[in-house]
Amino acid sequence: MQTRVLIPTGALGLGFSQEALARGVGMAPDIICVDGGSTDSGPYYLGTATSKYSRAVCKAEWRALMLARAELGVPLVIGSCGTCGADAMVDWMMQITTELAVELGQQLKVARLYSDQPVERVKAARLRALGGLKPELRGNIVALAGVEQMQAALATGADIVLAGRMTDTAVIAAYPLLRGAHAGAAWHGGKIGECGAQCSTNPTSGVVVIDFDERGFEVQPMARGARCTPYTVSAHMLYENADPFILHEPGGYLDVRAAKYMPLDERRVRVEGAKWVKADYTVKLEGAALKGYQSIILALLRDPYYVKNAKIWLEKMHRVLRPLIDAQIGGDYALEFRLIGLDATLGALETGSATPNEAGVMGVVTADTQAAASEIAKLINPFLLHFPLSDSEAVPTFAFPFSPAHTDRGPLYEFTLNHVMPLNDPMAAFRLESGVIDAA
Amino acid sequence: MLLKDAVQLIRSKNAGPFWVTVDVFCGNPAVFETVQKSLGTKAVAAALQVPLKHMKRFDIASLHVIKFSFPRTPPQGARQDRDMHGAQYAHVLMGLEISA
Numbered sequence: 001m002q003t004r005v006l007i008p009t010g011a012l013g014l015g016f017s018q019e020a021l022a023r024g025v026g027m028a029p030d031i032i033c034v035d036g037g038s039t040d041s042g043p044y045y046l047g048t049a050t051s052k053y054s055r056a057v058c059k060a061e062w063r064a065l066m067l068a069r070a071e072l073g074v075p076l077v078i079g080s081c082g083t084c085g086a087d088a089m090v091d092w093m094m095q096i097t098t099e100l101a102v103e104l105g106q107q108l109k110v111a112r113l114y115s116d117q118p119v120e121r122v123k124a125a126r127l128r129a130l131g132g133l134k135p136e137l138r139g140n141i142v143a144l145a146g147v148e149q150m151q152a153a154l155a156t157g158a159d160i161v162l163a164g165r166m167t168d169t170a171v172i173a174a175y176p177l178l179r180g181a182h183a184g185a186a187w188h189g190g191k192i193g194e195c196g197a198q199c200s201t202n203p204t205s206g207v208v209v210i211d212f213d214e215r216g217f218e219v220q221p222m223a224r225g226a227r228c229t230p231y232t233v234s235a236h237m238l239y240e241n242a243d244p245f246i247l248h249e250p251g252g253y254l255d256v257r258a259a260k261y262m263p264l265d266e267r268r269v270r271v272e273g274a275k276w277v278k279a280d281y282t283v284k285l286e287g288a289a290l291k292g293y294q295s296i297i298l299a300l301l302r303d304p305y306y307v308k309n310a311k312i313w314l315e316k317m318h319r320v321l322r323p324l325i326d327a328q329i330g331g332d333y334a335l336e337f338r339l340i341g342l343d344a345t346l347g348a349l350e351t352g353s354a355t356p357n358e359a360g361v362m363g364v365v366t367a368d369t370q371a372a373a374s375e376i377a378k379l380i381n382p383f384l385l386h387f388p389l390s391d392s393e394a395v396p397t398f399a400f401p402f403s404p405a406h407t408d409r410g411p412l413y414e415f416t417l418n419h420v421m422p423l424n425d426p427m428a429a430f431r432l433e434s435g436v437i438d439a440a
Numbered sequence: 441m442l443l444k445d446a447v448q449l450i451r452s453k454n455a456g457p458f459w460v461t462v463d464v465f466c467g468n469p470a471v472f473e474t475v476q477k478s479l480g481t482k483a484v485a486a487a488l489q490v491p492l493k494h495m496k497r498f499d500i501a502s503l504h505v506i507k508f509s510f511p512r513t514p515p516q517g518a519r520q521d522r523d524m525h526g527a528q529y530a531h532v533l534m535g536l537e538i539s540a
Contacts, residue, residue: 039454039456039457039516040454040525041524041525042516042517042524043457043517044517130458131458131511132511133458133515231503234503235503235505238461238463238500238503238505238507239453240454240455240456240461241455242455242456242459242461242496242509243496243498243509244498244507245498291519292519334519336519336520338522345523345528345531346522346528346531346532347522349487349488349489349529349532351487351532351535352535364519366519412519413517414515415457415458415515415516415517415518418456418457418458
């Protein structure tokens with residue numbers, strides 16, 4: 001049986017062409033699949049269980065997808081709700097869905113899949129490390145679901161599935177696999193479609209349609225003028241993948257080394273030949289935990305003499321500051337300065353040596369409390385404003401673009417897990433709930 | 441000549457919070473062959489200050505692409521991290537010399 005999947009965008013909140021969506025709806029897909037998250041924006045979102053994207057934007061885009069679903073009468077599913085896929089973000093999407101159901105007068109069966117992991121469960125598990133990181137079992141932890149959990153959610157007969165953290169590929173692969181698609185093709189197509197139209201010549205247009213069958217899949221973009229070519233499709237395997245041929249997923253891995261990418265016409269590509277290799281059932285964990293609080297302070301050097309000698313000046317000032325902070329404030333803290341215009345981006349990897357017109361000095365203070373970080377930033381303030389290169393020169397005054405000169409940045413979170421957790425039953429680490437919103 | 445002047449595009453991006461991947465798009469078979477011969481994994485590892493044994497390399501003739509993947513230190517979003525999405529590592533490769 002063929003399964004036609006409509007993928008409106010790479011992530012809810014990222015935007016898509018309404019015209020392309022309408023064209024996709026016109027193709028009568030069997031399901032609408034969209035991803036809602038990623039670790040790509042850093043640990044803060046999982047650490048706080050919050051969304052990176054604006055609620056208003058997510059709601060507007062979800063409204064368009066809910067209308068498309070109602071018109072088609074097919075399931076609408078989203079994976080990794082609210083960037084991090086934490087339980088609180090599944091509930092956030094549920095709230096948005098409920099508001100929209102009322103506004104649109106829709107009656108809906110909604111399934112919610114939760115991915116949060118209690119610390120006790122992770123502690124009891126035999127974790128397998130994927131790298132050298134020592135696991136820290138605290139803060140927020142989620143497990144990435146695969147296709148089985150999404151299939152269980154679809155089996156409730158849900159009109160809408162709101163899933164917590166899961167792999168981008170599984171959001172798309174779950175339904176075709178349920179309907180007998182070729183396993184290698186389902187996972188491969190899932191990877192090709194996970195960023196929406198990124199696999200086409202017009203990446204920002206968002207919308208693609210993928211047809212899955214018993215031998216392969218066919219992909220086409222929905223935006224006018226956009227094309228999928230064997231090059232754009234196969235090149236998407238490079239994107240954000242450490243290995244462009246092997247992709248590990250819950251319960252196995254995808255091997256695309258023998259995949260063939262064949263043009264069907266100018267804008268459609270057929271792909272066959274990928275293999276799905278079964279393995280022990282493991283799910284990847286993501287964790288983010290509080291690592292302190294930060295204050296930052298920014299000054300600008302415009303005096304060519306100081307720009308030219310910025311590194312020496314900064315080292316000298318840093319040497320004066322350290323004992324002062326230790327004596328007057330103390331406690332555990334980290335202080336780092338970055339010279340914007342010189343090497344703030346690449347640090348020790350920078351090889352360029354041009355002298356710019358100006359340089360920014362960004363001081364980053366990290367301490368155990370916000371109050372301590374703020375105190376240290378305030379101690380630094382007069383130095384960053386007036387510190388002279390030598391005692392024999394007039395006291396300089398640099399540019400502070402803001403008052404106050406420092407900004408309390410709030411908590412710092414870091415990723416704490418790079419591990420997989422084995423499961424005897426795919427549902428053992430996930431929770432499924434379903435209910436009805438009746439606003440009709 | 442500089443690698444960036446020989447090829448079509450060099451891009452980098454996180455591959456999860458603990459890895460970075462860099463794609464060198466050569467654009468055509470001739471440039472791919474030249475770059476394949478003259479861009480040593482050792483030189484790339486040295487420029488990125490990554491131990492050679494941690495550097496993965498994929499020469500993908502069908503795409504005229506040479507891809508490098510390596511563990512990210514510091515990990516994404518750690519206190520010392522300077523580039524949340526890892527997209528500036530590409531600039532380190534752009535400045536490498538190759539013999540054309």
